[in-house]
Amino acid sequence: MRKLISSFLNLKIRWKLFACYLFAAIIPLFFVSTIIFNGSQRLLKEQSYHNIKNNLSQINSNITENLKNYYNIMDIIIVNKYIQDYIAIDYTNIGYEDMYYFTNNFFTSILLTNPYIKSITQYSENKTLPQDEYYFKIIDESISNQQWYQKVLQSGGKPIYGQYEIDKSGNGYFTIARSMTWHKPEAPTALLVVKIDVKQIHANIEKIGSDSNYFVIDPNGMIIFSTNDKRNGIQIDTIMQVSNLEDFEQQTITMDNQDVIITSLALDNGWKTIAVEPQSKFLNEAKQFTTLILIIFGIFALVAIISIYIISYAISKKTQQLTWAVKEVRNGNFRISLTKTSNDEIGELVEAFNDMSYTIDNLISEVYEKELSLKQSELNLLQEQVRPHFLYNSLSSISALAQINKDEETYKMVHYLSEFYRITLNSGKTKLKISDEIALTTYYVKIQKVRFKDKIDVIFSIDDEILNYSTLKLILQPVIENSINHGIYEKDRKLEVNVTSKEKEDCIIFYVQDNGKGFEKDT
Numbered sequence: 001m002r003k004l005i006s007s008f009l010n011l012k013i014r015w016k017l018f019a020c021y022l023f024a025a026i027i028p029l030f031f032v033s034t035i036i037f038n039g040s041q042r043l044l045k046e047q048s049y050h051n052i053k054n055n056l057s058q059i060n061s062n063i064t065e066n067l068k069n070y071y072n073i074m075d076i077i078i079v080n081k082y083i084q085d086y087i088a089i090d091y092t093n094i095g096y097e098d099m100y101y102f103t104n105n106f107f108t109s110i111l112l113t114n115p116y117i118k119s120i121t122q123y124s125e126n127k128t129l130p131q132d133e134y135y136f137k138i139i140d141e142s143i144s145n146q147q148w149y150q151k152v153l154q155s156g157g158k159p160i161y162g163q164y165e166i167d168k169s170g171n172g173y174f175t176i177a178r179s180m181t182w183h184k185p186e187a188p189t190a191l192l193v194v195k196i197d198v199k200q201i202h203a204n205i206e207k208i209g210s211d212s213n214y215f216v217i218d219p220n221g222m223i224i225f226s227t228n229d230k231r232n233g234i235q236i237d238t239i240m241q242v243s244n245l246e247d248f249e250q251q252t253i254t255m256d257n258q259d260v261i262i263t264s265l266a267l268d269n270g271w272k273t274i275a276v277e278p279q280s281k282f283l284n285e286a287k288q289f290t291t292l293i294l295i296i297f298g299i300f301a302l303v304a305i306i307s308i309y310i311i312s313y314a315i316s317k318k319t320q321q322l323t324w325a326v327k328e329v330r331n332g333n334f335r336i337s338l339t340k341t342s343n344d345e346i347g348e349l350v351e352a353f354n355d356m357s358y359t360i361d362n363l364i365s366e367v368y369e370k371e372l373s374l375k376q377s378e379l380n381l382l383q384e385q386v387r388p389h390f391l392y393n394s395l396s397s398i399s400a401l402a403q404i405n406k407d408e409e410t411y412k413m414v415h416y417l418s419e420f421y422r423i424t425l426n427s428g429k430t431k432l433k434i435s436d437e438i439a440l441t442t443y444y445v446k447i448q449k450v451r452f453k454d455k456i457d458v459i460f461s462i463d464d465e466i467l468n469y470s471t472l473k474l475i476l477q478p479v480i481e482n483s484i485n486h487g488i489y490e491k492d493r494k495l496e497v498n499v500t501s502k503e504k505e506d507c508i509i510f511y512v513q514d515n516g517k518g519f520e521k522d523t
Contacts, residue, residue: 012316017308017311017312032297033290033293033294033297036289036290036293040289040290044289045261048277048281049250049261049263052212052263052275052277053248053263053265055208055212055275056248056263056264056265056273056275057265058207058208059204059205059208059214059273060265060267060273062204062207063201063204063216063267063271063273064267064268066116066200066204067176067269069114070114070117070176070194070196071159071176073110073114073117073194074159074176074178074192074194077106077110077120077180077192078178078180078192080106082102082106083103083106083122083180084180084184084187086099086102086103086129087122087124087126087129087180087188087190088126088187088188088190089126089128089129090126090128091126091128091129091130092128096129096130100130100132103135103136104135107120107135116196116197116199116200116203117194117195117196117197118167118171118173118195118196118197119134119194119195120135120192120193120194120195121134121135121136121137121192121193121194121195122135122136122137122180122190122191122192122193123137123138123139123143123190123191123192123193124136124137124138124139124188124189124190124191125138125139125188125189125190126138126188126190139189139191148160148162148177149191152177152178152179152191153179153182153189155178155179155182156179156182157178157179157182157183158178159176159177159178159269160176160177160178161174161175161176161177161218161269161270161271162174162175162176162177163218163220163222163224163233164198164218164222164223164224164225164232164233165233166233171197171198171199172197172198172225172229172232172233173195173196173197173198174195174196174198174218174224175193175194175195175196176193176194176196177191177192177193177194178191178192179191179192180192198224198225198232201216201224201225202225202227205227212275212276212277213226213227213228213275213276213277214226214227214273214274214275214276215227215231215236215273215274215276216271216272216273216274217236217242217271217272217274218270218271219270219271221235221236221237221242222234222235222236223235223236224271236274239255240253240255240262240276241253242262242264242272242274245262245264245274246264247264247265247266248263248264248265249263249264250262250263252279255276258278258279258280259278259279259280260276260277260278260279261276261277261278261279262274262275262276262277263275263277315346318341318342318346318350319346321338322338322346322349322350322353325338325353325357326353329357329360334357334360334361334364335357335361336357337354337357337358338350338353338354340354340404409450412446412450413447413450416443416444416446416447416450417443417447419439419443420440420443420444420447423436423439423440423443424440424473424474429473430472430473431470431471431472431473432470432471432473433467433468433469433470433471434462434466434467434468434469434470434471434501434508435467435468437471437473437474437475437476437477438460438462438467438476440473440474440477441460441476441477441480441499442460444477444480444481445458445480448484452484452488454494455488455493455494455495456484456488456494456495456496456497457494457495457496457497458480458496458497458498458499459496459497459498459499460499461498461499461500461501462499462500462501463501463503465503466501466503466508469508471508475510476499476510476512479510479512480497480499480512483495483497483512483514483516484497486516486517487514487515487516487517488516495514495515495516496514496515497512497513497514498511498512498513498514499511499512500513
């Protein structure tokens with residue numbers, strides 16, 4: 001452990017930052033991704049289960065409404081007086097054309113308005129009733145011996161559902177059968193059988209818009225409808241075990257060589273609707289969500305790595321410069337100075353180093369100067385101070401210091417003043433170009449603007465042709481200074497000074513005008 005800590009401490013700052021980032025971000029990212037994957041998978045399952053419950057309830061509600069519609073149609077047929085009379089009349093000695101005409105029109109109108117009804121058939125024990133094998137059939141032994149027939153007789157008028165069957169065209173259907181004479185024991189037995197296309201159930205499921213697989217099975221476990229038509233009419237037990245599945249209960253089973261989650265909901269007529277959802281769907285969605293999170297984390301990690309690299313590079317560069325400067329001082333170079341580029345801790349170190357090297361250099365200089373003649377040093381210092389260029393250089397130094405300290409007004413004032421004296425000194429010459437005189441005066445005006453802000457405005461309108469002519473030094477500045485000193489008299493009024501020129505014969509005339517209060521009349 002000590003070796004590991006020692007190795008870490010001996011690393012460069014850049015690699016320390018990378019190591020810290022690795023342990024503080026990359027490794028936790030792995031655990032966060034695992035938690036997100038498991039959590040998203042659980043949430044997706046819960047959300048899917050909630051959606052399946054709603055879908056099952058909606059599908060069953062739609063199927064129930066459709067079945068009620070068929071019950072009502074059967075009620076209309078059963079209670080129709082003409083239908084009841086027609087199936088009970090003895091047709092031995094009378095014609096049946098009216099019966100056929102009425103029945104055909106009546107049933108045809110029902111079939112046209114209900115496209116999922118494949119056929120309507122009446123079964124009767126009335127041997128005299130003509131049969132067409134479509135609307136009318138006689139109850140003989142082949143029918144009376146069937147199990148469904150006995151169930152209808154014992155149902156007391158309630159509907160009995162038949163199994164899934166396929167017609168000659170290959171279309172699937174189921175039947176609903178009811179007794180037509182259960183309330184009339186004296187009348188010949190008559191049954192009403194309606195064939196319903198299973199596409200009706202498919203339409204109910206399509207309304208939901210779900211991509212899950214659905215099965216509708218009867219109480220005997222036979223599949224009446226499935227989203228895979230090839231499985232219609234077979235026992236559900238050959239595909240999955242659902243005998244003990246309660247309403248809205250979820251079970252995970254294997255179907256078609258894949259793990260699936262099944263949920264069921266029973267209908268009032270004994271049917272059961274089953275929803276099947278592949279478990280891989282949740283895993284894939286969870287993986288997609290986790291991948292998205294990883295991509296986002298990866299982008300942030302890349303940005304962080306680049307940022308750490310840039311920051312570590314900047315820190316390393318600064319520390320290397322500081323190390324180099326310390327070595328220079330160690331070698332006796334005390335006049336070295338580093339540029340402070342920031343106000344952070346390293347910037348403070350640079351500033352402290354500069355102060356230290358400056359102080360050491362001054363101390364050494366003082367010791368050295370003490371060995372010289374004190375009077376000669378004082379005389380030289382006095383001569384240096386009174387030299388004009390020393391004044392200019394001092395002002396430039398003050399300007400630079402103000403800029404470093406971000407004192408903008410002091411920097412401007414000192415900078416303008418230094419430029420003013422630079423032009424004024426003019427190497428001791430008394431003449432200069434008019435362009436330099438204008439520049440000199442402009443720096444004076446800038447100094448006054450720092451003082452008076454926007455209360456003064458000096459406008460120069462000088463012909464370019466005269467700028468290269470020579471003139472006496474400080475010919476304009478005193479006049480403009482006088483305008484400013486005597487022209488400002490109201491606190492809120494702006495002073496405007498206009499400086500123009502005119503060349504007349506061998507002379508150049510300058511005009512200085514202002515909007516100040518002017519001289520008193522007594523003056």
